[in-house]
Amino acid sequence: MNGWSGFQRDLVEQMPLILAGLRQTLQLTVIISVTGFLFGLVVFYFSNSPYRWVRSLIQGYISFFIGTPLIVLLFLMYYGLPQWGLKLSPFLVAVIGFTMNVAAYNAAYLTTARNGLDPTEIESARAQGFGRGQIFRWITLPQVLRLSVPALTNQCIGNLKDSSVAFLIQYTEFFARIQELAATNFQFFKAYLLAAGVYLGLVSILVLMARQVEKWTRLPGLGR
């Protein structure tokens, strides 16, 4: 293969764009990880509402967003909404779409973890005179979050990888820039291998961070 020098030249030439794309990727990942987490907490809070209709609504939300591919949602908003006169930027569509999707997954992890709580601790908190909100804030949430650390950090790793989907709605993130690089010299194998390597490197960093978080949040004397 004589493509190496050409590929290298194009790579160096397009490096500023690729780095800008990488920054976009990281930006989107961080934003949707935070918003998806926070909105997930809200969804989780209402999943235990005393009102049946609220619980049904939340269950419907979770089922809908886990049950539909994210790409469909993104296309619906990016290509579909303009037909109703609503035009959103690729960034906004990506943030909204991912947040709704990631929040549904996070809420599902948290509700699963709630099953691992000891109901007598909740009863004990009620007997002490704590209200619903206080029990959620001081008893349920600290325990559920600890139990969910592996699932929640995995979701962040998923967010980084899935953010590449955003190139399909014209969001110029890392993978979109790699596409452009590949298109200029037709060295698809090298370009995509490079992309895979970069994602792997970033994921490895996230994994190390996740391990650290798990260590910080582990309670002495308990497995988790």
Next chain:
Amino acid sequence: MALIRIRNLVKQFGNHTVLDGVNLDLQKGEMKVVMGPSGCGKSTLLRCINRLVEPTSGTILVRDQDIMGAEVDVRALRQSIGFVFQQFALYRHLTVLGNVMLGLRKLRGMSRAEAEAQALFQLNHLEMADHRDKYPSQISGGQKQRVAIARALAMDPAVVVFDEPTSALDPVMVREVADLFNRLNREGVTLLCVTHDLALASQIANRVLFLDQGVIRADDTLENLAKHHPNDQVRAFFGEKEGRS
């Protein structure tokens, strides 16, 4: 004036009647023991007093206030009744100190320093201050119970109620629990204890109430209940274990 006065308390779950007209008086400074076989409604009785379970009918007066009244602040009522659960129910994500402090901080609005001082005072009182930084999973059952008692006492309750205090402990712990209860009662703590542990009852009370099939069937000394009660089953319940204790 009775601290707690229960009249004609009825609790039905669906068409199953658990409490069928219970009457009970608890005086300030008293230590009262309610006994009865499993499933007799002991736990339900306790849970009615702080409205963890809503009574079907009847009246419960706590310090002369009808707790079923519409204007009653249920959460304030609960704060005035210390509840020590069978499994102690410590918050597992908090240290011993944190368990006692949480209510003081979030319910009483104390500063961290105030709450810590008050919590340490109670832990000290129950000889658990050395374990302040341990988590519930790192201490024994008896120690958990002491922390649960400290957590209840820290809120300065009018009464402390115990649900089967010895059932989650080794049988050899009964003596220790009894000594602790006697000490607390001497110090002025009002206690209401439901148990089916005859050994415990005999060490902390002369008279016991016998709850069976949803009603208080007897209020007498253990000796009379074992020897002279007209009902065979009652005599059997109290007599059977007497030799062992």
